[in-house]
Amino acid sequence: MTNHVSTLNVLLYGEPIATITNVGNDRTLFAFMDSYINDESRPVLGLGFKDALGGLLTNFKPTQTKLTPFFSNLLPEETMRNYLAERAGVNPAREFFLLWVLGQDLAGAITVEPADGEALPPNVLQDIEDETKIELPMRFSLAGVQLKFSAVQQANGGLTIPATGKGGSWIVKLPSSRFDAVPENEYSMMELARKLGMDVPETQLLPINQIANIPDGIGKFGRSFKNAQAFVIKRFDRADNQTVHIEDFAQVFGVYPQDKYKKASMRNIAQVIGIEGQDEDIAEFTRRLVFNTLIGNADMHLKNWSVIYKDKRTASIAPAYDFVSTIPYIPDDSxxxxxxxxKKFSDFTLDELSHLAAKAMLPEKLVLDTAKQTVAGFHELWQKEKAHLPLTKSMIEAIEKHLRSIPLR
Incomplete structure (x- = not known):
């Protein structure tokens, strides 16, 4: 471990607002700058930085090895983290230095850069056998587990993954090495959601051979990979070459990524949306909750719900993402x-939604009416569209079996 003191500046919309300082031995401390604290019209970094009266929290405990949950959630997880950390020459557990390397293309309007423009300390490279790997680190971070990259649109309609990883207004999600046809599944579910009126970014299925610069070491998915398709989605945190700030609900609740399935419920998410948003946000939340129950998506954890700050200060529900029917891969009632x-799908009833509305202090009629409309609309749309979607027969059968188990009609 290093005792060298290093400081990262945290920028929001390009303006410095805070620092993260490694005070030695991988102990880090987050602090807002006075200029941000004293700015009454300051843009919001995150809901979790508000105190009980809506003011700004300014006292934070130091963390060891990990960053605070807000910044830890900006970093990729598992396979993606290990790949990018190895390429950058950073121990993946040392989050301060991983953020240092990946901080130029984070989700939302945040960027992170060394305060003095310094290079990574040499002993950060411990446990990395081949130090030549640090020559061209990829400098983007798309949080999550799946192999996904930020990409730039080509004139011919294809996409290019930038060599440095910096920039790009599209997200490319590659096929899974564990499960078949995940891109086709996600594309289908997102299209169904769009046709039911949900806020869904532009998406497409793109043959792998139309994506340039897929990094070395990625794509070892067997012989079928070269003929496979990737799921491509427009980044909703990028618009007209500007960044748009977002945060996921693990960040909102101050929960580390490994606890994204714990420590909160849909009711907790709903309560925040009810407090911060408008009736349309509540209706959109309800549509998505019902829809993902109907398709059998058992992976709508805290990181798969986000808020967006369109005016830099007001939170509303962010566009939809990561809608996948998991039932065909892992049959589960939870x-x-x-x-x-x-959390059982088989307990998903109007009474359960009434309980959610009451506890989250949402208008019950709005929640129940939206739920009924979504269920009716889904069943009609599914019968019309299922044969025209790029879903396998076994996927369709798994979803239909699941639908019969949902009591909400």
Whole structure:
């Protein structure tokens, strides 16, 4: 471990607002700058930085090895983290230095850069056998587990993954090495959601051979990979070459990524949306909750819900993402989070939604009417569209079997 003191500046919309300082031995301390604290019209970094009266929290405990949950959630997880850390020459557990390397293309309007423009300390490279790997680190971070990269649109309609990873207004999600046809599944579910009126970014399925610069070491998915398709989605945190700030609900609740299936419920998410948003946000939340229950998505954890700050200060529900029917891969009666009292799909009833509305202080009629409309609309749309979507027969059968188990009609 190093005793060298290093400081990272945290920028929001390009303006410095805070620092993260490694005071030695991988102990880090986050602090807002006075200029941000004293700015009454300051843009919001995150809901978790508000105190009980809506003011700004300014006292934070130091953390060891990990960053605070807000910044830890900006970093990729598992396979993606290990790949990018190895390429950059950073121990993946040392989050301060991983953020240092990846901080130029984070989700939302945050960038992170060394305060003095210094290079990574040499002993950060401990446990890395081949130090030549640090020559061209990829400098983007798309949080999450799946192999995904930020990409730039080509004139011919294809995409290019920038060599440094910096920049790009599209996200490319590659096929899974564990499960078949995940891109086709996600594309289908997102298109169904769009047709049901949900806020869904532009998406497409793109043959792998139309994506340039897929990094070395990625794509070892067997012989079928070269003929496979990737799921491509427009980044909603990028618009007209500007950044748009977002945060996921693990950040909102101050929960580390490994606890994204714990410590909160759909009811907790709903309560925040009810406080911060408008009736349309509540309706959109309800549509998505019902829809993901109907398709059998058991992976709608805290990181798969976000808020967006379109005016830099007001939070509303962010566009939809990561809608996948997981039932064909892992048959399960449990969602990732409790709705209000239960996480079982087979307990998803109007009474459960009434309980959620009451406890989250949402208008019950709005929640129940939206739920009924979504269920009716889904069943009609599914019968019309299922044969035209790029879903396998076994996927369709798994979803239909699941639908019969949902009591909400």
């Amino acid at each position: 969602a990732s989070l409790k709705v209000s009292r239960s």
